[in-house]
Amino acid sequence: MKIGWIDYLNTLPFQIERFRDFQIVKDVPSNLNKLLFEGKIDAGIISAAEYLEHYYKYFILPDLSISSCKDVKSVILASHIPLEDIKKIYITKESKTSVNLLRVIFEIFLNKKPEYKPFESLKNKLSVLLIGDKALKHKSDYPYVYDLSKIWFDYTNLPFTFALWCVNKEYFLNNRERIYNFQSKLKENVKEFFEKIDNYPLETEKKEYLKNLSYDLTDKHIQSLRLFSQYLKQLNLIKKIPDFRFTDGKVITVDNTITLYNFDYNEAYHSSSAGAYTESMHKFIIPCKIQEICEKNGSTNILDVGFGLGYNTSTAIKSCLEKNPNAKIQIISIEKDKNFLENIKRIEIPENLKHVYEIFFKMVLDKLTIGNKTFDVYKYEDNNLKLSVVLADGREAIQALTDENIKFDAVFWDPFSPKVNPEMWELELFENLRKIMKDEAIFATYSSAKEVKKNLLEAGFKIGMVEPVGRKSYSLVASISGDIPPLPEKEMEKLRKHQV
Numbered sequence: 001m002k003i004g005w006i007d008y009l010n011t012l013p014f015q016i017e018r019f020r021d022f023q024i025v026k027d028v029p030s031n032l033n034k035l036l037f038e039g040k041i042d043a044g045i046i047s048a049a050e051y052l053e054h055y056y057k058y059f060i061l062p063d064l065s066i067s068s069c070k071d072v073k074s075v076i077l078a079s080h081i082p083l084e085d086i087k088k089i090y091i092t093k094e095s096k097t098s099v100n101l102l103r104v105i106f107e108i109f110l111n112k113k114p115e116y117k118p119f120e121s122l123k124n125k126l127s128v129l130l131i132g133d134k135a136l137k138h139k140s141d142y143p144y145v146y147d148l149s150k151i152w153f154d155y156t157n158l159p160f161t162f163a164l165w166c167v168n169k170e171y172f173l174n175n176r177e178r179i180y181n182f183q184s185k186l187k188e189n190v191k192e193f194f195e196k197i198d199n200y201p202l203e204t205e206k207k208e209y210l211k212n213l214s215y216d217l218t219d220k221h222i223q224s225l226r227l228f229s230q231y232l233k234q235l236n237l238i239k240k241i242p243d244f245r246f247t248d249g250k251v252i253t254v255d256n257t258i259t260l261y262n263f264d265y266n267e268a269y270h271s272s273s274a275g276a277y278t279e280s281m282h283k284f285i286i287p288c289k290i291q292e293i294c295e296k297n298g299s300t301n302i303l304d305v306g307f308g309l310g311y312n313t314s315t316a317i318k319s320c321l322e323k324n325p326n327a328k329i330q331i332i333s334i335e336k337d338k339n340f341l342e343n344i345k346r347i348e349i350p351e352n353l354k355h356v357y358e359i360f361f362k363m364v365l366d367k368l369t370i371g372n373k374t375f376d377v378y379k380y381e382d383n384n385l386k387l388s389v390v391l392a393d394g395r396e397a398i399q400a401l402t403d404e405n406i407k408f409d410a411v412f413w414d415p416f417s418p419k420v421n422p423e424m425w426e427l428e429l430f431e432n433l434r435k436i437m438k439d440e441a442i443f444a445t446y447s448s449a450k451e452v453k454k455n456l457l458e459a460g461f462k463i464g465m466v467e468p469v470g471r472k473s474y475s476l477v478a479s480i481s482g483d484i485p486p487l488p489e490k491e492m493e494k495l496r497k498h499q500v
């Protein structure tokens with residue numbers, strides 16, 4: 001394994017010299033960012049801003065960072081003139097996070113646009129951005145020293161994270177155990193370093209500097225990184241607001257709800273850009289008109305394919321009962337992963353869904369015969385709700401449902417994507433599905449892949465679109481004869497052409 005390593009005093013607590021089996025590549029942050037991006041190193045401590053820009057290429061090693069609360073002392077704008085008079089700033093070539101932070105401070109907080117220029121030497125420069133050991137060394141040469149972390153804190157009341165331990169995604173998927181081992185050693189090293197710091201052979205001033213930093217990565221740090229990323233987006237320094245993906249499978253999505261990464265399918269359970277709860281609401285519950293059905297009919301019968309972490313089912317129950325507290329809800333959900341309840345226990349459930357999740361944890365394992373097949377099923381039933389999570393392959397369960405006298409009012413189609421899970425998007429499956437839907441029932445899915453549209457049309461559905469939330473392309477709805485927003489005529493034409 002090739003590990004990128006920043007040779008600054010502040011990386012000392014990770015005690016890299018202990019990792020003798022790995023190849024250590026020492027460089028400044030800006031170069032390490034490039035090396036990791038290009039896959040020339042496998043993991044490393046890199047600029048937090050590099051993660052924010054290219055998050056989809058990496059996973060973060062949890063609970064590790066280089067952060068500061070208030071002063072950091074080693075990321076400074078050092079100047080011979082006061083801040084108000086600064087028109088031109090010479091910036092270090094070693095940084096990515098700090099340059100971006102400097103821009104946020106000037107262009108957003110102070111509403112100023114100085115000129116930025118990289119420097120080769122410090123000679124004759126009025127104002128410079130310095131990081132790392134050079135900042136510590138040269139700060140006393142300048143009459144005005146502005147600590148960027150302190151300014152961030154004054155404006156946001158949040159700590160600031162400069163560096164993250166990240167691993168290249170491909171490398172991680174093939175070497176998970178090795179990375180788990182590495183991260184737990186890093187964590188141990190930091191802990192031990194600070195336990196024994198008083199005996200460490202190092203000047204007191206340097207010890208104080210290190211003690212003032214923090215090496216963990218808490219919710220507060222993530223909150224701060226998210227805010228930072230929003231500013232970077234505003235300044236066009238990144239294209240998309242990132243999610244936060246960790247090697248333990250946890251993903252903190254854009255609306256701050258948590259989803260998990262499925263390492264078998266190499267895909268998260270929810271889109272990173274909309275957020276888990278928002279996605280449920282806008283791609284499934286609203287397009288399927290769950291509230292209208294509950295209000296009008298007093299009951300609803302939903303098929304949820306891909307229970308996953310339970311967001312769609314729980315959001316449906318919540319929305320329905322909000323509109324009509326007496327509604328009778330029947331949900332059949334299909335889930336392939338027998339351990340889905342274990343996965344749910346690992347996420348933090350949004351406050352507004354907690355009461356519904358309590359129901360999930362009351363489900364009991366039982367058997368259910370559908371058609372002539374018997375499945376394992378998690379069941380729950382009370383006056384309002386009859387919920388069955390069938391543990392089965394989607395195709396088998398839907399095939400079996402066609403032998404029952406059952407018709408659904410709504411279908412949430414939420415398996416892994418056509419790219420990684422093509423068998424769940426095939427024509428035959430949609431033909432079976434059509435048999436178990438009421439004529440006016442609406443089918444909703446997050447995908448708008450061409451194959452999916454084609455197969456739905458061929459199975460006898462009309463298709464429509466749902467405006468995008470948090471991503472570029474729209475998502476799909478389909479129905480036999482229900483009222484759905486049509487696809488733009490241009491799209492339909494393209495599809496017709498492809499069909500002949």
Ligand SMILES: C=C(O[C@@H]1C=C(C(=O)O)C=C[C@H]1O)C(=O)O
Nearest residue numbers: 047074095096097098131132162
């Ligand atoms: C706290 C510091 O943060 C560093 C700043 C970085 C950046 O600006 O990109 C990257 C890694 C960190 O080690 C420092 O330089 O002292």
